[in-house]
Amino acid sequence: MDFSKMLHTFSVVPSLSGDLSPLQRIAYNLWWCWEPDAINLFRRMDADLWQATRHNPVEMLGILQQTTLETLQSDEGFMAHLKMVDEKLDDYLQEKTWFQKNADGHSTMKVAYFSMEYGLHESIPIYSGGLGILAGDHLKSASDLGIPLVGVGLLYRQGYFRQYLNNEGWQQEYYPENDFYNLPLVLERDDSGTPHTIELEFGPRKFLARIWRVQVGRVPLYLLDTNLEENSPEDRLITAKLYFGDQEMRMLQEILLGIGGIRALRTMGILPNICHMNEGHAAFLALERIRLLMERRDVDFSEAREIVRAGNVFTTHTPVEAGIDHFPESLLEKYFGRYYHSLGLSSNEFFGLGRQNPKNHQESFCMAVLALKLASHANGVSQLHGEVSRKMWRNIWPELPDEQLPLTYVTNGVHTRTWMSYQMSSLLVRYLGNRWRDDPADHGAWRRIARIPDAELWRTQQSCREKLVDFARKRLKQQLVKVGATLKEISIAEEVLDPEVLTIGFARRFATYKRGTLLLRDLDRLARILNNPEMPVQIIFAGKAHPQDHEGKELIRQIVQVSHQERFRHRIVFIEDYDMEVARHLVQGVDVWLNTPLRPMEASGTSGMKVAFNGGLNMSVLDGWWCEGYQRNNGWAIGKGEVYEDTEYQNQVEGRAVYDLLEKEVVPHFYERGSDGIPRAWVGTMKASLQSLCPVFSTERMVQEYTTTTYIPSYAQWNRLVADDLALALDLARWKERIFKAWPQVRIEHAEAQVSEAVAVGSSIPIGARVALGELELDEVAVEGYFGVLDSTGVIQGGESVTLEHVSALGNAVHQFAGRIECRFCGRHGFMLRVMPRHKLLGPIYEPGYLLWG
Ligand SMILES: *Cc1c(COP(=O)(O)O)cnc(C)c1O
Numbered sequence: 001m002d003f004s005k006m007l008h009t010f011s012v013v014p015s016l017s018g019d020l021s022p023l024q025r026i027a028y029n030l031w032w033c034w035e036p037d038a039i040n041l042f043r044r045m046d047a048d049l050w051q052a053t054r055h056n057p058v059e060m061l062g063i064l065q066q067t068t069l070e071t072l073q074s075d076e077g078f079m080a081h082l083k084m085v086d087e088k089l090d091d092y093l094q095e096k097t098w099f100q101k102n103a104d105g106h107s108t109m110k111v112a113y114f115s116m117e118y119g120l121h122e123s124i125p126i127y128s129g130g131l132g133i134l135a136g137d138h139l140k141s142a143s144d145l146g147i148p149l150v151g152v153g154l155l156y157r158q159g160y161f162r163q164y165l166n167n168e169g170w171q172q173e174y175y176p177e178n179d180f181y182n183l184p185l186v187l188e189r190d191d192s193g194t195p196h197t198i199e200l201e202f203g204p205r206k207f208l209a210r211i212w213r214v215q216v217g218r219v220p221l222y223l224l225d226t227n228l229e230e231n232s233p234e235d236r237l238i239t240a241k242l243y244f245g246d247q248e249m250r251m252l253q254e255i256l257l258g259i260g261g262i263r264a265l266r267t268m269g270i271l272p273n274i275c276h277m278n279e280g281h282a283a284f285l286a287l288e289r290i291r292l293l294m295e296r297r298d299v300d301f302s303e304a305r306e307i308v309r310a311g312n313v314f315t316t317h318t319p320v321e322a323g324i325d326h327f328p329e330s331l332l333e334k335y336f337g338r339y340y341h342s343l344g345l346s347s348n349e350f351f352g353l354g355r356q357n358p359k360n361h362q363e364s365f366c367m368a369v370l371a372l373k374l375a376s377h378a379n380g381v382s383q384l385h386g387e388v389s390r391k392m393w394r395n396i397w398p399e400l401p402d403e404q405l406p407l408t409y410v411t412n413g414v415h416t417r418t419w420m421s422y423q424m425s426s427l428l429v430r431y432l433g434n435r436w437r438d439d440p441a442d443h444g445a446w447r448r449i450a451r452i453p454d455a456e457l458w459r460t461q462q463s464c465r466e467k468l469v470d471f472a473r474k475r476l477k478q479q480l481v482k483v484g485a486t487l488k489e490i491s492i493a494e495e496v497l498d499p500e501v502l503t504i505g506f507a508r509r510f511a512t513y514k515r516g517t518l519l520l521r522d523l524d525r526l527a528r529i530l531n532n533p534e535m536p537v538q539i540i541f542a543g544k545a546h547p548q549d550h551e552g553k554e555l556i557r558q559i560v561q562v563s564h565q566e567r568f569r570h571r572i573v574f575i576e577d578y579d580m581e582v583a584r585h586l587v588q589g590v591d592v593w594l595n596t597p598l599r600p601m602e603a604s605g606t607s608g609m610k611v612a613f614n615g616g617l618n619m620s621v622l623d624g625w626w627c628e629g630y631q632r633n634n635g636w637a638i639g640k641g642e643v644y645e646d647t648e649y650q651n652q653v654e655g656r657a658v659y660d661l662l663e664k665e666v667v668p669h670f671y672e673r674g675s676d677g678i679p680r681a682w683v684g685t686m687k688a689s690l691q692s693l694c695p696v697f698s699t700e701r702m703v704q705e706y707t708t709t710t711y712i713p714s715y716a717q718w719n720r721l722v723a724d725d726l727a728l729a730l731d732l733a734r735w736k737e738r739i740f741k742a743w744p745q746v747r748i749e750h751a752e753a754q755v756s757e758a759v760a761v762g763s764s765i766p767i768g769a770r771v772a773l774g775e776l777e778l779d780e781v782a783v784e785g786y787f788g789v790l791d792s793t794g795v796i797q798g799g800e801s802v803t804l805e806h807v808s809a810l811g812n813a814v815h816q817f818a819g820r821i822e823c824r825f826c827g828r829h830g831f832m833l834r835v836m837p838r839h840k841l842l843g844p845i846y847e848p849g850y851l852l853w854g
Helices: 018-027 030-034 036-045 047-052 057-063 066-073 076-094 098-102 130-145 233-239 247-267 284-297 301-310 329-342 347-352 367-373 383-396 422-432 443-451 454-482 487-493 523-530 550-564 580-589 607-613 647-671 680-693 699-745
Strands: 111-114 149-154 162-165 171-174 197-202 205-216 219-225 274-278 312-315 377-380 502-507 537-542 572-575 592-595 617-621 635-638 747-753 764-772 781-790 796-803 805-811 814-822 829-839
Touching: 018 030, 018 036, 018 057, 018 066, 018 076, 030 036, 030 076, 030 130, 030 205, 036 047, 036 057, 036 076, 047 057, 066 076, 098 130, 111 130, 111 247, 130 149, 130 205, 130 219, 130 274, 130 699, 149 247, 162 454, 171 550, 197 247, 197 329, 205 233, 205 247, 219 247, 233 247, 247 284, 247 329, 274 284, 274 699, 284 301, 284 312, 284 329, 284 367, 301 312, 301 699, 312 367, 312 699, 329 347, 367 383, 377 383, 377 699, 422 443, 422 454, 443 680, 454 487, 454 502, 454 572, 454 580, 454 680, 502 580, 502 647, 523 537, 523 647, 537 580, 550 572, 580 607, 592 607, 607 617, 607 680, 617 647, 617 680, 635 647, 647 680, 699 829, 747 829, 764 781, 764 829, 781 814, 796 814, 796 829
Parallel strands: 111 149, 111 274, 149 219, 274 312, 312 377, 502 537, 502 592, 537 572, 592 617, 617 635
Antiparallel strands: 162 171, 197 205, 205 219, 747 764, 764 814, 781 796, 781 829, 805 814
C-alpha cells in the first residue's frame, strides 16, 4: 500500500502571541546571526535547547514549552532585551545605506546573484565550503551596504553531508533531512495564496519547482525546490543533495539554478538587469535571459546577446580546468536539443558557446567558457588567481595579450560581523567607537587599533583561546562517546589541550592540494616542537573530504592516527564535522592559522581572513589572498612563492620551512614575555595584522568593489543598449554583422617608427601606419600602437596602447595614420600595430577573430 498517497500534510507553527511576536520576526531574518544582542537573546531563552537545535531559533521557538514562554513573558529583563533587539532590527532596516548615499541615479539597478551554495549559518546546511561561505557573506554585506540585490540558489533536502570518524579515523558520511518547516523559510505565494511554481521541460524531463525565501537582512534569497508531490521520484531528487550524483544530475541542478532561477524571479515580478554568476554553475542563466528577450521583444539571438552580455557578471573561483563543469555533447543534445533551436542556433553554434575555440570539436562544453563569453565583466578572486585565470582562458581571446584580456580580479573578503568574536568586537567598540563596524573598509578607523592597551588585547585573545579549548574538549568528548570509547579515554578528552599554550589551527577541505599533512612529515621533530616544556605548542585540525575523495579521507585518517599517539595525545586534536560553528570557534580562538596549499591552487582562501579579524596571525604559503595580505610585520610566509616542477620536492622543502619557522620565529615570539606575562612583541604583530588586513579583506570592501567596478558599469551599459526600444543594441548587432563581413579586406600595409638605436627615457617616438580599410568607413576602425618593454623572449610585458590619428587618404581605401609612443621606462622596447572595429558610440570593440596585428 502506498501510504504517501493517503498522507495529508499540514504544518504547525509556533504560537507567539502579543508581546512575544517580535521573536518570530527576528528568527525569520538572518540579520540575527551577525548581531550578538540577538544571538544572546535566543541563547538566554534556553541555552541547552539553543545548543541542541544547532542555534536554530525557528526550531527552538517551535519546541519551547508554553510554560517557558509564559515565564519569559513575565520576565521584565527578558522583555526589555527583546524590545531592544526588535528596535535594532528596525533601525537596521531603515538606516540610510552606503548605496543610497553613493549611487544616485542607479535607482532602477537590480542585481540577481546566483550561486549553487550559500553558507549563511550552521543551522541552514546548504553549503559545502569556501564558495558557499563567500556567497553568504556577499549577501550579508550587500544587505549592510543596501545594494539592490537578491540571491538565487537551490534548497537541498539533505544539503552537504555531515562527517564523523570511526575508530580508525576513517571519515563516515550521513545526510540528515532538512526540515523546511523548522528553518527560517517562507514559501513564496501569489496574491491568491497559491505557491508560486515554475515549470521546466528539458529533454525527457518535465518538472516543477517551488520557491522559498530566506530573508538576509534587507536581501531576499530565493531557493528552488523540486521535492513536490507532482514531480516524478527522480525529479524530486534534483534538489536532494549538494555536489552529489553524476554529470546528468549536475546538469539538471544547473538547469534548475540558471534557467529555473530566472523563471522564478520573473514569476515573482523581479526583473534583474544585472545577473552575477558565482562560478560557472549558474551560466545557463545567460541563455534563458537571451531566450526571454527574443521572445518578448522579437529580436534575434545576436541582438539579444548584446544586451544580456552587458548585464552579466561572472566570478570564477577555480585555478584548474578539472575543477570546472564540462558536459559532453550527448548530454547537451539530450537536454538542450529543443532549447537551442528555440534560440535560433545550430548545434555547432550552441556547442561553440562552451568551447574556447568554437571550431575545435574536441573541446567539451565548459560552463566557465559559456559564462566568460556571455558576461561583460569577469574576474578571479585574488590578484594571483586573476593571472592564473587569464592563462587558463586566454584562448577565448586569441588576439589579445595577457594583460588586456577582459578577465580581472576582485579579491575575496569575509563578513566582519559574522566572523568576529563578541569579545573582540566589544573591545573594538570600547576603543575605536563604531566607525570600523559601519564602514569596515575605512583604513583610518582601523588605525586606531594602536590605542588599545596591549594587556587588554592580550586578555581578549586569552579568553577566546580558552573558549576554543573548552569547545574542543566538549566536541572531542562527544566524538568519543559516539564511537563507544572507554571511560578512561573519555576522561582524557577532558584534559586535552591547554588554554595557555600557543594554539595553531588548521581547518579546511581535505583536498590533496591543501596538503593537510605537511606538518606531519617529520613526527619526531614535530613532537619536539609540541612538547617543548618551556614553549609548548598545540594544533587543532578540522575538515571534510569529499565523499568520493579517497586520498582526502586518507589524509584525515593519518592525522587522527597521529593524534592518538601517546606523545601527541594532549597536543593534537581533530574536531569532526567542520561547519560554520566549528569554523567560528577556531578562527576566533587560535593564535596562528596555518595554511599550506600548493601554489597556485588556492584561488583565494578566506578562513585566514576570518582569523585576522580576531587578532590571530597567519602563517601561510604565498598563495591566494596571502600574496596580497602578507607584509613581513603582520604574519609569516612559508617560502617565497616558488613553484617547483617536482611536487614531492616542494613538499619536502616547504615542510621543512614550516618547522623552521615555528622553531626559530613563531614559537619564541609567542613566549617572549615581559615581567607582566604579556608578549608585547606578539601583541605588536597582532595589531599590525589587524590594522593592515581588516580594512582590506572584508566583503564590505569586496561588495563595494563589485558595485563600483562591475555592477554600476554593467548597468550603465545595459541601460544604453536598451534605451529607446533597444535602439543601440539593434544597431550594434547589425553593425557587427556588417563589420564581420567586410573584415577580411582590412590590411595593415606598412608600419613604421622613426627611431634611432637608443632613445632617452621620457622621449616620445613618432609612429605611423598605412592601413587598407576595404569597405569600412574611416571611423569604423581603431588603429592602435601597442608598445612596452620586451622580456627576454621578446614579448611585450605590461604593454600599453595608444590610438593613432588619421593623417591622409592615399586612395583605394588606403589611409595613413600617425601617433606617438612615450618611452617612460628603460630597457628594450617593442611596438606593434593593431586594428580593431570601432563603433561610433561605443568605441573600439574587440571580438575574437576580428583584431588584426601588424
Ligand atoms: C571559511 C570557511 C571555509 C573556506 O575556507 P578556506 O580558507 O577557503 O579553506 C570553508 N568551510 C567553512 C566551514 C568555513 O567557515
